Structures are given as structure tokens and as C-alpha cells.
Amino acid sequence: MLQKNACLLVIGNEILSGRTQDANTRVLARALNAQGIRLLEVRVIPDIEDHIIRTVTECRERFDVIFTCGGIGPTHDDITAECIAKAMGVPLLRHEPTFQKLETIMGKEKFNAARQRMAMLPEGATPIENAISAAPGFSIGNVHVMAGVPSIFAAMVDSLVPQMEKGPPLTSVSWHAAGLKEGDFADDLRRLQEQFPGIDLGSYPYGLTNGTTGTALVAKGYDASAVKSAGSLLHDLIMAHGREPISGDPPHKA
Amino acid sequence: MLQKNACLLVIGNEILSGRTQDANTRVLARALNAQGIRLLEVRVIPDIEDHIIRTVTECRERFDVIFTCGGIGPTHDDITAECIAKAMGVPLLRHEPTFQKLETIMGKEKFNAARQRMAMLPEGATPIENAISAAPGFSIGNVHVMAGVPSIFAAMVDSLVPQMEKGPPLTSVSWHAAGLKEGDFADDLRRLQEQFPGIDLGSYPYGLTNGTTGTALVAKGYDASAVKSAGSLLHDLIMAHGREPISGDPPHKA
Structure with missing residues (x-):
């Protein structure tokens, strides 16, 4: 049984400016340990399109599994989904079930253009369910895109990681x-x-x-x-x- | 006045295993903000020689200034200094002032082979002074190698960063x-x-x-x-x- 390795990309200027303390690395590391997958690198990168695309492209070549957190909200600096689409060479499309779900939760009136952008996912993406929010995490190929907010990130890790193929157990x-x-x-x-x-x-x-x-x-x-x-x-x-x-x-x- | 960018390499299995929470990114980020230097990326990497050397080599090409933390203690997994020497193509030599300082602080009897290794620095390195310990941080070219222990890291940042050339102030x-x-x-x-x-x-x-x-x-x-x-x-x-x-x-x- 071969052990897989993983990389986490923490996307967000607020960590690099010292405003916010990363809390997600530890949560993912522990979930991966339990699954027999090794977290081999973490990169914290800014909300800059070229930087994100280059990093995703490099890391997909080097690591078996990529996780990201941050940049999937409704604001102008939430550009993770479109960068993943560009890095993987697929279009960004409106994901109908996600669109419907967000519209139902927020109500038609509050579901403005900014929030509708959250339903734009790379073609072929599968949503990552989570127990506590409608935040649109998704998996595409070996890349798993999750929320930056620690409680939502943890809920997505809980729903995703235990479903992954188990590696040899670490003792x-x-x-x-x-x-x-x-x-x-x-x-x-x-x-x-x-x-x-x-x-x-x-x-x-x-x-x-x-x-x-x-x-x-x-x-x-x-x-x-x-x-x-x-x-x-x-x-x-x-x-x-x-x-x-x-x-x-x-x-x-x- | 051009703004310089910086990268921090956090070296240590204990962050990637979820055992320890990184506390150094935030301290460095804030010191760099005050100095007008932008922290543009952080990478957390394991205590694996190839991984460290490759990362240092890549990051030196991409960023103006590199900081590292972790891996400068006396144990077998403290390999940062030798990896930096290899990445920069210089020999690792006994740094006489550092050797004398460590020997004086620890006393001849306790200054065993493991601790003497801490005085091995890349040729051309300059020690980074700090107010609270004898830990052997050093600068070589655009690479600044610091301790992983948060209190010692912060003391090294305090002695190093305010001496660096100021960039344009961020407001x-x-x-x-x-x-x-x-x-x-x-x-x-x-x-x-x-x-x-x-x-x-x-x-x-x-x-x-x-x-x-x-x-x-x-x-x-x-x-x-x-x-x-x-x-x-x-x-x-x-x-x-x-x-x-x-x-x-x-x-x-x-």
C-alpha cells in the first residue's frame, strides 16, 4: 500500500499581512494522519491570479492530492474557482444545483450578482457537502477547493477526507x-x-x-x-x- | 522606491503533522509591514534534505528576500544550515565566534558533538544576534535563517528586520x-x-x-x-x- 502525499494551499492576503492566524493547517493535518495520507507541504499565497495559477500548476505535478482554502466567497478578491479553472484548462460554468441551493437559502432578493458568482464552478467539478453552510466547496480531479473560514473548512474536511482512499496507518x-x-x-x-x-x-x-x-x-x-x-x-x-x-x-x- | 517582496520557509515536520501551530508567520508579517516589505508567500516544508534544497533554490529566484525558521537546533533532524550551504554551493564550516560563544554559555562539559554542530555555518554567513538566546541564526546573501521556537524567532526578527532597507510605507x-x-x-x-x-x-x-x-x-x-x-x-x-x-x-x- 503506497502512501499518498498532499499539499495545502492557503489562499488569502489576510494571512500574509499578519491580520489573521491560519487555523486550517492543523485541522487538515490531523484528518490526513488518521487517513494515512501525508501532508508534505503547505503554501500560503496571495489573492493574485498569476500566483494562484502558477502554484496550482506546480503543486499538481508534485503532489498526489491538493487542498485549497480561501477565496470562494462573494467578493472581488474571491478568485479561487476561476484560477483553478484556468490552471486546469476548463471553462467556469454556472453549476445549476449549487445555484438553486444558494438561491433557496438566501432568498431571491438577496441572491445578487456577487452571490451568484459563487455558483460558478470549473466544468466537471463536484460539490463538497458540509454540515454547517452553503459555501460552494468543490472537487475536481486531484484538487479539493474549500472555504477559508475555519468552522466551514473543518466541516468540509469532515465530509471529504474520511471518504478518500486510506493509506497505511501511521503509528x-x-x-x-x-x-x-x-x-x-x-x-x-x-x-x-x-x-x-x-x-x-x-x-x-x-x-x-x-x-x-x-x-x-x-x-x-x-x-x-x-x-x-x-x-x-x-x-x-x-x-x-x-x-x-x-x-x-x-x-x-x- | 521599489517594494521588495519576501518569502518565509517554515521548516519542520511538527507543523505538517498538526502537532504544533505555526506562530511565526504573523510575527514576521507585521515586522515586514512596518518596514515596507511585502510577505508574498509562506511555505511549510518537512525536514527532508532534497525538499529543503529545492525549495530554497526556487524561492531565491522568485523572491527578493528569504527567511527561514526551524531546524537549527542540535538534533539529527536539524539540517537547515547544511541544506542552505548545499543550495548556495558553499561549504559548511565551523564558525569560530559562534563556537566560542556556545562553548562559553554551555560550559565545556555540556558542549558535546551534537551541540558543536550548531556552530557549523555556511561559508560567508553572518550571525543574527538576538537578545534572549545563543541560538545560531545567520544571514547569507538574501537568505536569513532563524530559530523555530517562537520567542527566539521573534527576538531574531526584532534584531534583523528593522536594519533592512525600508520600502515605501503601507497605509x-x-x-x-x-x-x-x-x-x-x-x-x-x-x-x-x-x-x-x-x-x-x-x-x-x-x-x-x-x-x-x-x-x-x-x-x-x-x-x-x-x-x-x-x-x-x-x-x-x-x-x-x-x-x-x-x-x-x-x-x-x-
């Missing part, structure tokens, strides 16, 4: 200990990493709100028995440094 | 109003945008913790008098929709 083992410093055991960890080339070993310093600092050690990979072996050696490494290993992640992260 | 005017919905005035806003092609007009729906929802309208650009004119038309647009325009941004963002 992980975590141990952490107070007082441990990355640099104290980095040489040992490097040797351990050489011993388990197929497993990702990571170390993450943390600081708790009560002032305790320490480091978490994590083994992660697709070979469950190798992850288990590496995890028990991480436990022993913490013991060897005179600390008490605690199973799992620390309650708060730095 | 902005914001108005917001409760009860306003993006789709209600998107057609008017589009016409306004056509009238001010050099100014960025944006609309940002918000929800306050007390349950109030509304939209903020923002005019932003480098021509201060055009921004002012566009801003006063945004004010009038809100009035025309029967809402009370309030100056500035809403207190909380959705």
Missing part, C-alpha cells in the same frame, strides 16, 4: 520527561535514528504553564513493530539520562 | 459594522476596487465573543491619499447599507 509512541534538554541526548538520538532509518524520531522541547520545562521524544512511522521497538529505546534513553519517562505528550506545548 | 484605513454581510455589498465593493486599481480593498467577516457578527472593510496601499479617499468611500458604503460605521478593526476576529 507513534511518545515519552516525555521534565528537565531533559535536547542537546543532552542529541548524539544518542542520532545513533538511534541511524538504527531505525524507516522511522521518524523527533524531539520537542516544551514549557508548561507551571514553569516546568522538558522534552518529548516521539517515534513515528508505518511499521508498527519498529515504532514500538524504537519507542521502548526512547524510554530507556530517558532513563539513562536519570529522568523519569512519562508516557504520551506533555499536557501543554511550548 | 491602511479600516471601518467595520455589526450586521453587515459580505454578500450584501460585494457588487459595490467590486466597483470600488475597479475605481482604485492600485489599492487593495478587502472585506473580513467577524464574530465577537458576545455573539455579534459583522464585517470589516479595509483599504490598504502605498498611495496614502488614494487609501484615504477609498477609505472614506468604504465609510459611505456602510452608511448606504443602513449600518453605523465604526473606525478601525473589530476588537476580536472570527
